Amino acid sequence: MSAFKPQQRHLTIRGRTFHFVSYEGGPTNRRREQLPDPAMWYLMVEGRRCPVLPLDTSLSASQVDAALSAWALDNALGPVESPPVPPAVVRTAAPSPGHENWWGPV
Numbered sequence: 724m725s726a727f728k729p730q731q732r733h734l735t736i737r738g739r740t741f742h743f744v745s746y747e748g749g750p751t752n753r754r755r756e757q758l759p760d761p762a763m764w765y766l767m768v769e770g771r772r773c774p775v776l777p778l779d780t781s782l783s784a785s786q787v788d789a790a791l792s793a794w795a796l797d798n799a800l801g802p803v804e805s806p807p808v809p810p811a812v813v814r815t816a817a818p819s820p821g822h823e824n825w826w827g828p829v
Contacts, residue, residue: 736795742767743791745778
């Protein structure tokens with residue numbers, strides 16, 4: 724039996740809640756020609772997991788939260804929306820009387 728104990732982190736960033744789970748690495752599978760999987764943090768999204776960062780057991784909980792938050796800001800959230808720029812006001816001068824046709828008299 725493995726001594727690995729999975730960890731979970733729930734972070735709220737810009738009003739969205741993110742659920743991260745650590746998973747133990749997997750061994751090499753020579754029949755399928757797969758390399759060993761490292762222990763990693765994964766983002767859980769609708770029952771699926773997306774790899775995020777390698778698991779570093781030497782980091783404190785606050786350092787892990789900071790690293791996961793930085794990853795979420797860079798990869799899981801879009802750019803911060805800036806306030807919409809109002810359209811430029813185009814002012815047109817009213818035509819002066821007598822110059823309705825600038826090609827000359829008709």
